[in-house]
Amino acid sequence: MLHEGPQPPRPADFAESAAQSGGYELAAAKTALAQSRNAQVRAFAERMITEHAQMSEWLRTAAQAAGLPAPEPHVGGDQTRFLASLQSLRDDPFDREYFRQQVLAHTSALAVMRSYAAKGSDANLRRFANAATPMIEQHLQMALRLAQAAK
């Protein structure tokens, strides 16, 4: 059968996408802790590690309830480019790039969560999306503020 145009988000695709954004957040935060001396960056990164680890746990539970294999956080295709650029920066340029990426990554994650919460077919994953949305919104607001301040 021929499928053309945007498809409604499917449980497996959504779980994969959420696992990738979690994986990128954890990897970027660990890079920040290794490479940045900026207190705001480090505090934000610590919080990302705690809260994205928590969301990853919610995702595992929801995916299993949906009959899917438990997704482990991992870094996906385009995100490797983000990480590569972070890994090559130090000092102020690193801090600016970290917050720039945080704004973009959370904007993207939010679009995916809201879309699944509204149109997703599996109730367990919809509940996960609804629970994760306010947390990601909060991260986005913080990142926007810090990105502005780091300019």
Add this chain to the structure above:
Amino acid sequence: MGNESGRAQTRRDAMRGLGAGLASAPLVLAAAGAEAQTQAPQGANGARRQQGVRDPRAAYPKPPFESQQQPWPGLARNMNPRPDHGETSYIGSGRLAGRRALITGGDSGMGRAAAIAYAREGADVAINYLPAEEPDASEVLELIRQAGRKAIAIPGDLREESFCQHLVEEAIRALGGLDIVVCNAGRQQARSSILDISTEDFDATMKTNVYAPFWIIKAALPHLQPGSAIIGTTSEQAYDPSPDLYDYAQTKAATMNYIKSLAKQLGAKGIRVNGVAPGPVWTPLQISGGASEGKVVTFGATAPLGRPGQPAELAGIYVRLAEDDGSYTTGNIYGAGGGQGNP
């Protein structure tokens, strides 16, 4: 016109060359005169060339973008922000005076940017597009006419060999010949797993991206005189494929490859064959299933320039690969990747 020695010039062609020369005369005078310091050169459409440098990071919109999706194949006019195809900015200078071009996918994206630029450079242009893309296509046809050139609309689905043959015949009939063929139309539908790609999906991508150029070039070749140019739109995906573009990316690798083999085959006939490899470019293909929802929102963010390219930024490449001044360039791929990807 004078350097197109391989083709007998008709009186109509000569008149066209004269017209283009007159149109570009004020531009030449302005550049030579004292006014050049204060007044930017102006194109026939009223566009002015910017003086001095422009920061490529700030030249066009940056992500994040509004979440948006349209049914395939999507319309540029309904995108936010609207893509820039050079409608108000491209200034021609007679580089393709008297040429006759066929462009597939000429309604939007790179094909539209090429169509606008070709017309302003003095070429008559036939564009192909899907019937659903008529609203975008009618804008392009009007812009070609405003440039004073012949605009030919040949809508239809490239997945049929018989249509591809008809397309070429119709273009040649309406334009009185053909010497630029741009195989640009493409189908791209992101799928996170190979398991989600049906045989019908795979076939549709192959037919549009690989078979259609084969059929079109085959039909056009007997009519192409020495000096003609064939241009294919390949992609950064030919070199660095995304995991969710399994079928599309391999068609772009095939495109990159056919350009090189055909250039070797057709060099002896004086026909040049080249490719354009865009990076992330803001086109309807992306927001109608070509990119996932999450990727649309941050489209182009990973490129070192921090934003997607706009079709207008590639217009000059399509001109360069078609014009006689580029006569030693064949079998090559010209990239516009924003700092990522190859070539």
